[in-house]
Amino acid sequence: MEISFIHCADLHLDSPMVGLKNLPVTLHTKLKESTFTAFKKVIDTAISKKVDFMIIAGDIYDGEDRSIKAQIRFRDEMLRLEEKQIEVYLVHGNHDHLNGSWVQIELPPNVHVFPSMVSVKQFVKNNLSVNLYGFSYETRHVKERKIDEYARRDPAHFHIGILHGNLEGSTEHSSYAPFQVKDLLAKKMDYWALGHIHKRGILESIPPIVYPGNIQGRHKKETAIKGCYYVELREGDASLEFIPTSVVIWEIVKIDASTVKTFNDLYMLCRKQIDEIGDGKSSFIITLEIEQLRIEESFLESDLLEILQQDEVDADSFVWVSSIKLQENTVWLKENLLRESAFYEELFAVTKDSELLNEAVAPLFQHPKVHRFLEELTAEEKKELAEEAEDLLLTMLVKSGR
Incomplete structure (x- = not known):
């Protein structure tokens, strides 16, 4: 049988x-x-x-x-x-x-x-x-x-x-x-x-x-x-x-940028990784996590992201960079800020305050028309929101010259 x-x-x-x-x-x-x-x-x-x-x-x-x-x-x-x-x-x-x-x-x-x-x-x-x-x-x-x-x-x-x-x-x-x-x-x-x-x-x-x-x-x-x-x-x-059965595949791609000396070096390294992912059959949406970056040139992730996105216009098979994270830079910046002042310690603590998070999302979950489409946040989702809040805070501090 x-x-x-x-x-x-x-x-x-x-x-x-x-x-x-x-x-x-x-x-x-x-x-x-x-x-x-x-x-x-x-x-x-x-x-x-x-x-x-x-x-x-x-x-x-x-x-x-x-x-x-x-x-x-x-x-x-x-x-x-x-x-x-x-x-x-x-x-x-x-x-x-x-x-x-x-x-x-x-x-x-x-x-x-x-x-x-x-x-x-x-x-x-x-x-x-x-x-x-x-x-x-x-x-x-x-x-x-x-x-x-x-x-x-x-x-x-x-x-x-x-x-x-x-x-x-x-x-x-x-x-x-x-x-x-x-x-x-x-x-x-x-x-x-x-x-x-x-x-x-x-x-x-x-x-x-x-x-x-x-x-x-x-x-x-x-x-x-x-x-x-x-x-x-x-x-x-x-x-x-x-x-x-995937038509579009989502991936996180880690890039070791320890040998990078200029912005052009970084761009070429990213471009090489993207080209290696594309197989001409499947499409990909990727997040680039750049580690060990130590260059003096000043630039924002948004600049690199915009340039890489301009390269991808093929509708049949593409590798689209949805976001870029400079992993090591944010760690280094956070450590320096924490040493600099107790104010920053309190500031970063806010991003992990679960009560504040619940207060922030409460209007959505209490909305008479929206709440029925939402599921309660899991512990994993709350952790990710806290990490994203911290990343956003660090990005704002970089832009402000900190």
Whole structure:
């Protein structure tokens, strides 16, 4: 007995891709279309591999309003699968929960959507049967341990759990539908199809407990190649193949500038790194982290950034530098300022004050129309905001002549 399927999650179709400055129109269009293009690659793989079915483990859409454009594009891909007699089993997650407000586009009959209660749906092909278990988020914030409601129901040749949730103790994402690995193992499933965490990871091999990650990175924190898994499941055995789907790849590139003596040297070194990244096939959006820079020439990161961005105008494949960080310079400057005066120690302490951070973002979370689109900040996100605030403060001090 053997079955094959595609496991994907966190499509975030029609994600707005905000926060990029000076991006040319052609490049921005490609980035805006990237989630749809990546999903088409997923469907192409399902068809070419002739899978039995597909699993989508939550967050098909980027927001609870589910834009009509995103729904129609999703339906069109489902129709392609229907033509090939491929079934789809999906759950909705915290971003596209069931209580959102949207104009609903009807999906074809090959698409099976799990309700808000943990339920079982059965796939049958010839003499083979598969029980799939899952639930869709009824509201944006599901904090309870929904894993406790999963229960294997025999008879079936294979049992697959679908869960959009967070591993307890992880701080990268909001702690929704929390679970521990031992909880999943206790349910005696043959495969766990997880969603919610955008970083790919296999928590266990026997049975496979898998986060496929999202199919397309949406910002600088979602680095590396994204994709889905093609799975072949046999009795007591499973094989997994990662399928890359990224249209645009986000990367952090570190540059050792210890030998640089002039601005031109620095530019040429950056240019060389950028050229080595580009492969003529994929597009990249990168953050340059320049270390060990010790030149006397005075310049701002914005000058170097503008020059490097002017070089990239190819819409087919590009390497776009979104930002530059002078790592060593900021460390050196901060240390000198702290030695100079206790005032700067108090100033930098402000950037790490969690109460001030909560006060600063409170108007957004309390706004009657905006708050429903926001998720609470994780510990990781608060740490990153503090680091960005400190970087901004140092940049302002550099510009002021400190």
